Each structure stands twice: as structure tokens, then as C-alpha cells.
Amino acid sequence: MDAATIGALIEQGLPGARANVRGDDGVHFEAEVVASQFAGKLPLARHRLVYATLGDLMGGAIHALALKTLTPDESAARGP
Template structure:
């Protein structure tokens, strides 16, 4: 799943930095423990001039179909490149 998330984000948002990590181990004892908890840190010029909510929506759009099929929870850090 990490590779699929990475592939979709790379294709849709052309990031200059992209980190995708599986954080399922942090949710032991929770409902859906160990299943589908991910963290994304992405830096892309595509986010220029956008508020964080819009950036997150772009990430979710790129992952369309995975949010209900493999991803249970997703935390996102979305930034524009620093100059």
C-alpha cells in the first residue's frame, strides 16, 4: 500500500519531496489496529497559494478509491517548496 500511495501522489502532484510511512504499529489496541494507518509528508509546487485544507483535498483526490479500500487513517503534512 505504501508504494501505491507513493506512486499516485508522485504522478498527480509531482512532489520535490515525498515520504510515505506505515504507522499501523502505533495503533495497537485500537479498532482496525495495524491496518491502513499511514502518514504522508509531501512538498510540491502544486500547493502554491493554497490553504492547508485545499492541499489535503488534493492529496485525497490523488488517492481516490484507496480511502475506502486499504487506507483507514491518513495524516498529511503538505507543504510548498521553500525558496
């Protein structure tokens, strides 16, 4: 598994999302995901949305995925 594939799967599963995924060892990854679907949701619900895009890969090909989930407004407020 590679970071680009994970990012593409997340973006396909959450239309309009931006996913920046990093990970060098092929099993441990970290991702920042910006998606309008996160609006009004608590962090756990946001993470579940992301995990749902990856299905059975979680806990299998993807051993660990650290997530930072933001709405577009939250991302813009952080600045560049």
C-alpha cells in the same frame, strides 16, 4: 496497501511532488508531501489535492492518512 504504493500514486497525481509516506500496519499512514501545487493554498485545499490522487482508496484500502503538506520553499526553510 503499502507506503511505497501510496507515495507513487501521490507523486503521479501531483507531477514534481515528493512524497515520503510511512505506515507499518497497512491501513494507517502518515505522509509528508512537498509540491509546488500547494503554493497559495490553505491546508484543507492542499489535503484535498493529495486525497484526489488516491481516489477511492481513501476510506477503503487506506483507512487513515495523516498529512503534512509543504511547498518547496516551506520545505527548504525548515532545513535538512
